[in-house]
Amino acid sequence: MTIHTTHPFGDPDPDPARRLRGRLGGTVTLWTSGRGSDRAGLTVTSVLVVLGEPAHLLGLVDPDSSLADEVSSTGSAVVQLLSWADRDLAEAFAGTAPAPGGLFQQASFVDTVWGPRLEAATTWAGIRLTKAEDLGWSRVLTGVVEHVEIGEENDPLVHRRGRWVRWV
Numbered sequence: 001m002t003i004h005t006t007h008p009f010g011d012p013d014p015d016p017a018r019r020l021r022g023r024l025g026g027t028v029t030l031w032t033s034g035r036g037s038d039r040a041g042l043t044v045t046s047v048l049v050v051l052g053e054p055a056h057l058l059g060l061v062d063p064d065s066s067l068a069d070e071v072s073s074t075g076s077a078v079v080q081l082l083s084w085a086d087r088d089l090a091e092a093f094a095g096t097a098p099a100p101g102g103l104f105q106q107a108s109f110v111d112t113v114w115g116p117r118l119e120a121a122t123t124w125a126g127i128r129l130t131k132a133e134d135l136g137w138s139r140v141l142t143g144v145v146e147h148v149e150i151g152e153e154n155d156p157l158v159h160r161r162g163r164w165v166r167w168v
Contacts, residue, residue, distance in 0.1 A: 021046075025160030027167075028090050031059055031141075033070040033077040033115040039104055040070035041116070043094040045159045046138070047079070055145040057127050063139035068132070071141055075129045076114040080121035084155040087164045089118075114147070122151025 025045075032041040046060035057079060061068050071077045082090055091097035092106050099106055109116040114126030127143030134140075158165045 022161045025158055025165070028082045028086075028157040028159050028164075029059070030080050030082055030086075030090065030093055030118060030121075031061065031067055031071070031077050032080070032109070032117070033067060033074050035074075035111065035115070038070065038073075039109075039116050040066040041093045041103055042067035043082075043090045044079075049145075056130070057125060057143050057145050059141045060135075060138040061141055063134055063137075068139045068141070071129055072132050074115065077127050077129070077141070077143065078112055078115045078117045078124055079127060080118050080124035081153075082118075082121075082157040084157050084164075084166055086118075086120070087157055090157060090164070112147075122149075123153065124149055 026047065027045070029044050029047050030041055031044050032039065034040050042061055042065050044059045044061055048058045050056040050058065059079065067077075086107075088097060089107050092099040093103055104116065108119040110119050111117075112126055114128075117124055125145050126147035128146050129141060129143045131142040132139055133142075156167050158167050
């Protein structure tokens with residue numbers, strides 16, 4: 001056995017822009033869309049709310065994700081804020097943890113006109129897609145905010161520097 005002084009998975013040539021994004025951090029959201037067996041979802045941290053009449057919501061998603069395809073197909077999505085208790089669900093929807101029985105079997109969801117909503121989500125928005133465009137390695141989904149529910153903010157799930165953290 002050899003002991004090294006460097007991290008075994010460390011990037012020898014780290015991307016400075018990626019490192020900057022990791023230091024910005026953000027509240028973790030779950031974007032969901034579709035109905036029945038056509039439902040799709042993805043954990044998203046790169047989110048921006050643009051105020052105005054009407055307000056808009058932007059999210060950067062993987063252009064190869066089933067969510068990107070489903071939102072483009074249905075024209076709508078539910079964006080819900082996750083809590084610390086939802087971190088296993090966040091991992092499953094990010095594709096980094098197993099989801100026995102499928103993603104939507106990992107928690108209770110209720111149907112809305114915008115797509116499936118996590119039943120336990122206290123804060124969420126229903127958006128209508130207005131634009132989807134590729135930018136860099138992401139697809140920017142832009143939607144008009146048609147509905148918002150603001151609930152208690154209990155222990156939000158935050159992602160910073162590749163880790164889940166508690167907001168103190």
